[in-house]
Amino acid sequence: MSSPCCTSAVLVVLTALILGAGAEQAKERGCDVIGDESSESQMERALLKKLEPLSQMRFNVTVGEGKEENYIYHFRVCREVNSTLHDFGGLVQRDRQKGRTTVIGRINETQVFNGSDWIMLIYKGGDSYGTHCSGEKRRAVIMISCKRGVTASSFSIISEEREKQQECFYLFEMDSSVACPVEDSHLSIGSILLITFASLVAVYIIGGFLYQRLIVGAKGMEQFPHFAFWQDLGNLVADGCDFVCRSKPRNAPAAYRGVGDNQLGEDSEERDDHLLPM
Numbered sequence: 001m002s003s004p005c006c007t008s009a010v011l012v013v014l015t016a017l018i019l020g021a022g023a024e025q026a027k028e029r030g031c032d033v034i035g036d037e038s039s040e041s042q043m044e045r046a047l048l049k050k051l052e053p054l055s056q057m058r059f060n061v062t063v064g065e066g067k068e069e070n071y072i073y074h075f076r077v078c079r080e081v082n083s084t085l086h087d088f089g090g091l092v093q094r095d096r097q098k099g100r101t102t103v104i105g106r107i108n109e110t111q112v113f114n115g116s117d118w119i120m121l122i123y124k125g126g127d128s129y130g131t132h133c134s135g136e137k138r139r140a141v142i143m144i145s146c147k148r149g150v151t152a153s154s155f156s157i158i159s160e161e162r163e164k165q166q167e168c169f170y171l172f173e174m175d176s177s178v179a180c181p182v183e184d185s186h187l188s189i190g191s192i193l194l195i196t197f198a199s200l201v202a203v204y205i206i207g208g209f210l211y212q213r214l215i216v217g218a219k220g221m222e223q224f225p226h227f228a229f230w231q232d233l234g235n236l237v238a239d240g241c242d243f244v245c246r247s248k249p250r251n252a253p254a255a256y257r258g259v260g261d262n263q264l265g266e267d268s269e270e271r272d273d274h275l276l277p278m
Helices: 002-026 042-050 189-216 227-245 262-271
Strands: 058-063 071-076 089-095 101-114 118-125 140-146 153-161 169-176
Touching: 042 101, 058 153, 089 140
Parallel strands: 140 169
Antiparallel strands: 058 071, 071 089, 089 101, 101 118, 118 140, 153 169
């Protein structure tokens, strides 16, 4: 009776281990700044966090197409280009003629810093130059410039500096909105007062309308809160405008004498005086 139970328990444990290993493999490695983890500055952590939206994207650029030297550069931001190789390659060069792959820079040797509208990402620890640059390891410098409204675009290689004895590098550039500074949205005092006033008016109208309709049971225009007050106020305002904006007093005589004027009545009475008995 106990044998089937033991077998089931072993299967469950093995399944859990397999799933856990698969999940661990599925989790891709990220950038590891050069130095101990404790020495990473808050600025470096903030910049790596800022670059996270680009981590799921892949960038490619072809150089020398149709020529003897024909390369494709593959680049990912803080991720391995080929996670199955486990080589930490964040920027890789592939020779299309020879089919050879060279790691230009690795994400486990990362440097990152920024300016007002740019972020520079450096991958060090690439494959050795061999006969160039005293055989030192390659490194990739990626300049990410601010361009609002664009997640990422225009990835290209600018140059390869390999004629020096030391400190050789590949220089790339791309545009992205992640490198842009945060725009401050400070509201003026007038804007704050206007927003507050508009909000209070909206609450007054909507709340008063619901109260008049649901509690008082008003219909039609009577649903408007304090309808009689606002109606009287409107009439008073109209009278005030009429009084202030008139170009002449109310009791001023008419500028002309026509039909309907008092003068017509007076003339008629004067003409009929001879008909009265003496």
